[in-house]
Amino acid sequence: xNGTKFVHxxxxxxxxxxxxxxxxFTREQIKAIAGGLDAAGVEYIEVSHGDGLAGSSYNYGxxxxxxxxxxKAAAEVIKKAKLTVLLLPGIGTREDLKLAIECGxxxxxxxxxxxxxxxxxxxxxxxxxMGLEAFGFLMMAHTAPPEKVVEQALLFESYGADYIYIAxxxxxxxxxxxxxxxxxxxxxxxxxxxxxAHNNLTLATANCLxxxxxxxxxxxxxxxxxxxxxxxxxxxxLIGVLDKAGYRTGVDFxxxxxxxxxxxxxxxxxxxxVRNAPLMLGYAGxxxxxxxxxxxxxxxxxxxxxxxxxxxxxxxMVGGQEDMIVDVAYQLAKQREGx
Amino acid sequence: xNGTKFVHxxxxxxxxxxxxxxxxFTREQIKAIAGGLDAAGVEYIEVSHGDGLAGSSYNYGxxxxxxxxxxKAAAEVIKKAKLTVLLLPGIGTREDLKLAIECGxxxxxxxxxxxxxxxxxxxxxxxxxMGLEAFGFLMMAHTAPPEKVVEQALLFESYGADYIYIAxxxxxxxxxxxxxxxxxxxxxxxxxxxxxAHNNLTLATANCLxxxxxxxxxxxxxxxxxxxxxxxxxxxxLIGVLDKAGYRTGVDFxxxxxxxxxxxxxxxxxxxxVRNAPLMLGYAGxxxxxxxxxxxxxxxxxxxxxxxxxxxxxxxMVGGQEDMIVDVAYQLAKQREGx
Numbered sequence: 001x002n003g004t005k006f007v008h009x010x011x012x013x014x015x016x017x018x019x020x021x022x023x024x025f026t027r028e029q030i031k032a033i034a035g036g037l038d039a040a041g042v043e044y045i046e047v048s049h050g051d052g053l054a055g056s057s058y059n060y061g062x063x064x065x066x067x068x069x070x071x072k073a074a075a076e077v078i079k080k081a082k083l084t085v086l087l088l089p090g091i092g093t094r095e096d097l098k099l100a101i102e103c104g105x106x107x108x109x110x111x112x113x114x115x116x117x118x119x120x121x122x123x124x125x126x127x128x129x130m131g132l133e134a135f136g137f138l139m140m141a142h143t144a145p146p147e148k149v150v151e152q153a154l155l156f157e158s159y160g161a162d163y164i165y166i167a168x169x170x171x172x173x174x175x176x177x178x179x180x181x182x183x184x185x186x187x188x189x190x191x192x193x194x195x196x197a198h199n200n201l202t203l204a205t206a207n208c209l210x211x212x213x214x215x216x217x218x219x220x221x222x223x224x225x226x227x228x229x230x231x232x233x234x235x236x237x238l239i240g241v242l243d244k245a246g247y248r249t250g251v252d253f254x255x256x257x258x259x260x261x262x263x264x265x266x267x268x269x270x271x272x273x274v275r276n277a278p279l280m281l282g283y284a285g286x287x288x289x290x291x292x293x294x295x296x297x298x299x300x301x302x303x304x305x306x307x308x309x310x311x312x313x314x315x316x317m318v319g320g321q322e323d324m325i326v327d328v329a330y331q332l333a334k335q336r337e338g339x
Numbered sequence: 340x341n342g343t344k345f346v347h348x349x350x351x352x353x354x355x356x357x358x359x360x361x362x363x364f365t366r367e368q369i370k371a372i373a374g375g376l377d378a379a380g381v382e383y384i385e386v387s388h389g390d391g392l393a394g395s396s397y398n399y400g401x402x403x404x405x406x407x408x409x410x411k412a413a414a415e416v417i418k419k420a421k422l423t424v425l426l427l428p429g430i431g432t433r434e435d436l437k438l439a440i441e442c443g444x445x446x447x448x449x450x451x452x453x454x455x456x457x458x459x460x461x462x463x464x465x466x467x468x469m470g471l472e473a474f475g476f477l478m479m480a481h482t483a484p485p486e487k488v489v490e491q492a493l494l495f496e497s498y499g500a501d502y503i504y505i506a507x508x509x510x511x512x513x514x515x516x517x518x519x520x521x522x523x524x525x526x527x528x529x530x531x532x533x534x535x536a537h538n539n540l541t542l543a544t545a546n547c548l549x550x551x552x553x554x555x556x557x558x559x560x561x562x563x564x565x566x567x568x569x570x571x572x573x574x575x576x577l578i579g580v581l582d583k584a585g586y587r588t589g590v591d592f593x594x595x596x597x598x599x600x601x602x603x604x605x606x607x608x609x610x611x612x613v614r615n616a617p618l619m620l621g622y623a624g625x626x627x628x629x630x631x632x633x634x635x636x637x638x639x640x641x642x643x644x645x646x647x648x649x650x651x652x653x654x655x656m657v658g659g660q661e662d663m664i665v666d667v668a669y670q671l672a673k674q675r676e677g678x
Binding site: 174175176199201202203204205206209224233234236237238240241243244245253254257258260261265271272273274275276279280282283304306 | 513514515538540541542543544545548563572573575576577579580582583584592593596597599600604610611612613614615618619621622643645
């Protein structure tokens with residue numbers, strides 16, 4: 001048992017969940033969810049377009065509300081929690097961050113690909129200068145070995161990040177993968193470490209437990225798991241499991257359950273089920289943005305799209321390399337002919 | 340990594356999943372699912388009413404088909420797998436088992452409450468005499484400490500059981516609870532040990548991994564998790580995770596995914612989501628049959644039903660003690676008045 005160990009909870013229903021509602025959260029929904037999370041005792045409430053500040057666009061999906069409208073709606077109802085925003089350098093700018101602060105943001109998660117923390121130096125620096133809590137957030141961490149993750153975490157720390165997050169963005173990690181990466185970072189950085197799970201392999205909650213065993217003290221969840229792909233660790237289940245395992249979170253289990261079932265579930269466009277597509281993405285370890293291109297390439301070359309996904313994962317393809325999918329499919333098809 | 344370790348897979352879509360379709364599987368559905376599981380390489384295919392042979396009744400729910408019709412439908416399409424039945428002494432009889440053998444059953448899982456293995460001696464003995472593989476299946480194993488589970492497993496072994504199963508019937512175990520029980524049994528019995536998970540705490544797949552780490556070599560799953568309450572470990576996800584973790588199962592990942600999505604999902608009455616009711620049952624560690632009585636008692640005494648469930652779990656109430664719920668609620672309400 002873990003006695004009185006405290007775990008800080010970041011709920012990302014209103015950010016990662018934005019993907020699952022095609023970025024169409026309304027003012028009323030944001031107020032109901034943020035108000036419920038706050039009353040339940042959640043410490044950090046993340047509110048942003050799924051792809052962070054300024055994500056609303058042709059490329060990433062137009063949102064129903066502007067960043068300003070979303071943040072102000074949440075800020076109106078939050079009494080104790082820290083309103084948190086996501087910022088991906090390259091999408092959001094320092095101007096967007098200034099606006100977020102004016103709208104009530106108290107913390108920012110600056111997210112980069114696991115090998116690219118260096119693009120976040122200015123954003124972390126500015127966040128700290130303006131009095132925000134700053135998280136360095138390393139995405140797709142399964143694609144890098146532990147020592148690389150440590151190197152990048154140390155960069156974030158050197159820029160002044162208050163916390164380092166390891167994100168299993170594709171839901172591709174086994175508990176042992178989580179322990180290896182979180183454990184290595186905990187050993188080398190001085191700041192607290194967190195973990196962001198996706199449920200593609202049905203392991204999100206278990207991977208959160210693995211992260212705690214390896215020394216993490218921050219965890220992400222989303223009510224009913226609402227998030228990209230297979231969704232995140234289901235906040236209310238996570239709280240129940242942490243209660244049972246002897247951790248403290250400050251979150252009331254009954255109240256967070258009620259937010260999930262009475263407020264979040266009714267606005268979900270579909271249940272957060274692990275169907276084959278997200279399962280395959282987790283198995284292969286690739287981004288969901290690859291899926292459509294993969295189906296097209298599979299049809300063109302007469303392949304099973306799953307074989308292409310596995311090959312893309314094996315090659316360590318990352319977001320932005322979608323045009324490589326046709327090449328990979330072509331090579332696979334040629335190999336098949338040769339056999 | 341676990342190299343070449345082999346894990347035996349029992350798929351229980353057509354038995355535990357019977358609960359989730361109100362025992363209304365049709366001949367066509369049984370043939371499509373059993374045929375798909377067999378072609379995918381599943382070693383044991385369990386087919387029975389949710390409460391086992393002769394479960395079709397007023398008490399346990401009338402099934403669309405008789406045991407004979409269900410088993411014959413499955414036997415017609417199974418080429419390699421072992422057709423498996425569930426038998427709960429007290430519901431099914433030795434006559435029912437004879438009939439099952441005539442219909443093609445090759446294995447039986449004789450299931451008792453975790454403290455009542457002794458009621459299964461005759462059934463295990465008869466199964467062995469008639470040439471069946473016999474599993475001793477200990478239900479609600481979270482309610483007994485490891486040493487009690489070991490004692491009961493040894494009883495099953497002494498009756499001639501070929502395998503011992505630990506079942507987390509209420510989905511109440513954390514990975515550490517699974518390891519403690521499975522590990523203790525593996526240490527003391529000579530026969531192989533298996534684990535049957537439920538997903539109430541979103542830990543089904545992780546608990547399967549924990550069981551393997553503790554020495555289990557048999558695991559249960561159900562396609563899309565179809566099963567009682569929050570459902571079972573999702574077979575296709577489990578196979579993907581075991582592949583990734585380096586175990587062999589003989590089950591083709593793509594084929595089992597296709598069975599789940601193309602055959603099982605279309606006949607599901609609702610998606611297998613961890614809503615609040617199953618989550619609370621797992622948290623409290625009580626049977627789903629308590630739920631309706633608990634809601635009634637909560638209304639009568641003006642209590643939160645969740646407080647009653649937690650108290651029932653604390654007292655270790657088991658199936659059949661539903662009439663005690665009112666007493667527990669009455670005591671709780673009196674305590675509240677006293678405060």
